[in-house]
Amino acid sequence: MKRNSYFFISLLVSVVLCTSCITEDEYDNSPEGNFEALWQTIDRQYCFLDYKKQEYGLDWNEIYSQYKQRISKGMNNEQLFEVLADMLNELRDGHVNLSSKLEYSQYREWFDSYPANFSDSIQRVYLGKDYALSSGMKYQIFEDNIAYIYCGSFQSGIGEGNLDEILNKLAICDGLIIDVRNNSGGNLTTAEKLAARFTNEKVLVGYMSHKTGPGHNDFSTPKAVWLEPSLDRVRWQKQAVVLTNRRSFSATNDFVNRMKILPKVTIIGDKTGGGSGLPFSSELPNGWSVRFSASPMYDADMEHLEFGIDPDIKVNMTSEDMQRNVDTIIETAREYLHNHKE
Amino acid sequence: MKKILLLLLFLPLSLLSQAQEDSLQANRYVMRATLYGAGFTNILDTYLSPMEYTGPEIRILRESMRMTKLMNGNVSVQSLFQAHLSLTENKAETSNEMAGMVNWNYALHYQFRLTENLKILAGPMLDLNGGFIYNMRNSNNPAQAKAYVNLAASGMVIYRFHIGNYPLIARYQANLPVMGVMFSPEYGQSYYEIFSLKNGGKNVLFTSLHNQPSLRQLVTLDFPIRSVNMRFGYLCDIQQAKVNNLKSHIWSHAFMIGFVKNFYLLKGKNKVAMPGRVSPY
Numbered sequence: 001m002k003r004n005s006y007f008f009i010s011l012l013v014s015v016v017l018c019t020s021c022i023t024e025d026e027y028d029n030s031p032e033g034n035f036e037a038l039w040q041t042i043d044r045q046y047c048f049l050d051y052k053k054q055e056y057g058l059d060w061n062e063i064y065s066q067y068k069q070r071i072s073k074g075m076n077n078e079q080l081f082e083v084l085a086d087m088l089n090e091l092r093d094g095h096v097n098l099s100s101k102l103e104y105s106q107y108r109e110w111f112d113s114y115p116a117n118f119s120d121s122i123q124r125v126y127l128g129k130d131y132a133l134s135s136g137m138k139y140q141i142f143e144d145n146i147a148y149i150y151c152g153s154f155q156s157g158i159g160e161g162n163l164d165e166i167l168n169k170l171a172i173c174d175g176l177i178i179d180v181r182n183n184s185g186g187n188l189t190t191a192e193k194l195a196a197r198f199t200n201e202k203v204l205v206g207y208m209s210h211k212t213g214p215g216h217n218d219f220s221t222p223k224a225v226w227l228e229p230s231l232d233r234v235r236w237q238k239q240a241v242v243l244t245n246r247r248s249f250s251a252t253n254d255f256v257n258r259m260k261i262l263p264k265v266t267i268i269g270d271k272t273g274g275g276s277g278l279p280f281s282s283e284l285p286n287g288w289s290v291r292f293s294a295s296p297m298y299d300a301d302m303e304h305l306e307f308g309i310d311p312d313i314k315v316n317m318t319s320e321d322m323q324r325n326v327d328t329i330i331e332t333a334r335e336y337l338h339n340h341k342e
Numbered sequence: 343m344k345k346i347l348l349l350l351l352f353l354p355l356s357l358l359s360q361a362q363e364d365s366l367q368a369n370r371y372v373m374r375a376t377l378y379g380a381g382f383t384n385i386l387d388t389y390l391s392p393m394e395y396t397g398p399e400i401r402i403l404r405e406s407m408r409m410t411k412l413m414n415g416n417v418s419v420q421s422l423f424q425a426h427l428s429l430t431e432n433k434a435e436t437s438n439e440m441a442g443m444v445n446w447n448y449a450l451h452y453q454f455r456l457t458e459n460l461k462i463l464a465g466p467m468l469d470l471n472g473g474f475i476y477n478m479r480n481s482n483n484p485a486q487a488k489a490y491v492n493l494a495a496s497g498m499v500i501y502r503f504h505i506g507n508y509p510l511i512a513r514y515q516a517n518l519p520v521m522g523v524m525f526s527p528e529y530g531q532s533y534y535e536i537f538s539l540k541n542g543g544k545n546v547l548f549t550s551l552h553n554q555p556s557l558r559q560l561v562t563l564d565f566p567i568r569s570v571n572m573r574f575g576y577l578c579d580i581q582q583a584k585v586n587n588l589k590s591h592i593w594s595h596a597f598m599i600g601f602v603k604n605f606y607l608l609k610g611k612n613k614v615a616m617p618g619r620v621s622p623y
Contacts, residue, residue: 022386022589024391038391208535210528210529211529211530212544214529247456285439287435289479294482294483295530295535
């Protein structure tokens, strides 16, 4: 009986000692508290702090001191939002957004400071009125027997059957243009599905890692990312050109990276917008949502893709061509495909 | 203590050998209870948000207990199944999280009959858990999958008493996970990496009291109303973990009510009410 009593007493003590609460330090819902919470979320979870320090001298501790001075107890929500948005814009990342009921912050320099290199009114001239539409993609066969597909988003899925039908229909063409200008991304799996139609073998296209802890250098060992051919499906075997501009961002950046490595694919247009960090979400004590890059992706040479991918042939739309409703980038692609006809 | 260790050895064996001959023995008496309840949940999962979410939950609990032939018939077996669903909100009332968990416990308890009316039960427990937390606002980290298995220590006190001539049974039970394994993504690892790219990492982790200080406590009171045995219960379910630099907790407090049925299992015959002297409960 005595031994039993010891057992139950020790069990009770274990229960009391071991059941300690696991909680997270929460900041006050005040301008200071929200500022501290946002700064700390980025400090712990944002994946490009060291890379951007190296690229343009970003010092996140210095940013703290600089922006802390702009926080005061009496500021209203609008003023607080402006300061916090400005602080986030120091990251120069289109994947970093602050969202309140009133506003949505976005770093826009990655496309605003560059030529648009896309005009939907000129594109309409090329598509004509008899273009086809499938799985969100518009496609047309030009008079010179070059096929043109416009993929404006990877947000929605693309059906494998739709891709089969489209590529079958375009198989008679001498070359294919895939236009991903102004495609600001969406699902990586959708981008991968489209790229898988352009290779016959498994290809190493890059690496991906993620944060393993709150330290700036706490990263997992980068693991290889492969592009595998879409087996038992229709795959494009001729020359193809991908058209890009600065608004080719995020999952589209990943699509361009996958395509660029393929031997029969050429990238023409402007440098892509980048956005190679897989974004995660978090929130502040006042309920505002914040999105930030959490997992970096690299190309096959382990180089960062965060600030974009250079095209194989750099072309801007000229104002002379635009006045004549001519898309300089499409015309360059058509010429390239004619010159490289198989 | 030695008895408890022996029970630890018997736990896997008893899981495999459920079928026994019907020989009008104590181990054929079964207590079954089903409780329905509602309560309050507090959720934290730093993979989804550093903020706590709170809100109501609904829960169902099914329990069965019977005696076994182990250790001269002093060991009872308890099977406890629970499922709960909660809809919670952050303090700022700008976002919601939905959580659903199922839990199955299988325990062997050595019964220490201290007096005619008081007994203490102690023994090992297998604790299986699975579920999800879904944040309705997040982008690439919208949900967290929960899956963990534990070997737990379980203790119970059962006290039969009367108020006047009215018979009552009170019970307190506590289950403490001692060691186990748990699934978790790494700190900033997306499910895209785990499942689409198949780039895993430290996703299956050893857990013990240092990183999973959890405890389930259940208090019940059985009271008859005419020929029906009713049960009122309070459950305090503290599930916590700190793995891969991610913190999580689901704290639930639920009040439950339901029915208790006592059977004597006979193949192909009617079930017979259980005499108090052989009750596993």
